[in-house]
Amino acid sequence: MKSFFVLLIVSGLSFLDAAPWREAKSFILKKDELVKVLVKSEGQERILNFRWTLYTDKALIVHESFDRYVGQHVLYVGHTNQSFRKVLLSANRTQRDVPYVIVVFKKFDEANATAQMDLLLVDKENRIVLDYLTKK
Numbered sequence: 001m002k003s004f005f006v007l008l009i010v011s012g013l014s015f016l017d018a019a020p021w022r023e024a025k026s027f028i029l030k031k032d033e034l035v036k037v038l039v040k041s042e043g044q045e046r047i048l049n050f051r052w053t054l055y056t057d058k059a060l061i062v063h064e065s066f067d068r069y070v071g072q073h074v075l076y077v078g079h080t081n082q083s084f085r086k087v088l089l090s091a092n093r094t095q096r097d098v099p100y101v102i103v104v105f106k107k108f109d110e111a112n113a114t115a116q117m118d119l120l121l122v123d124k125e126n127r128i129v130l131d132y133l134t135k136k
Contacts, residue, residue: 021102021120023130028114031055037119038131039066041089041099047133048086050103052115060105060115075105088128099123101130 027035029052037048050064062073066086073084083104091098099122106116121130 021122022124022126023121025119025130025132026106027117027119028109029117030112030114034134035117035119036133037101038133039088040129040131041127048088048101050117052117055108055113055115058108060108062103062105062117064103077105077107088123097124099125099128 029035032051032053034049034051039046039048046067048064048066050062052060052062054061058076060075062075062084064071064073064084064086066088071084071086073081075081075083083102085100085102087098087100089099102120102122104118104120106118108115121128
């Protein structure tokens, strides 16, 4: 019985360590430097773009576009508004989870005037493939 509880605790801890995202990529961007990501899914190819245009009062202004929809976000490091989420596909009746990306503002280097941003893909059903077109 003790071994069962030990096994249960160890398996629970390993589950907590698993990341919810399937893919992660980090970018160091200068002002107006564009990131282009080709989003391939279910016979479709669409472009996700994002760039930052202003850093003031510890806030980063980010512009993004995906599938003819544009957005603007004000992001702060270590704050509730540290990231934005973009849904990549709508849910069908057979799919339970909707794939999406999260773009996170990690830090700003004032000496080099660059922002570090991470892109995280959450796609439990492996419906999405990302190709990074411009930024390595």
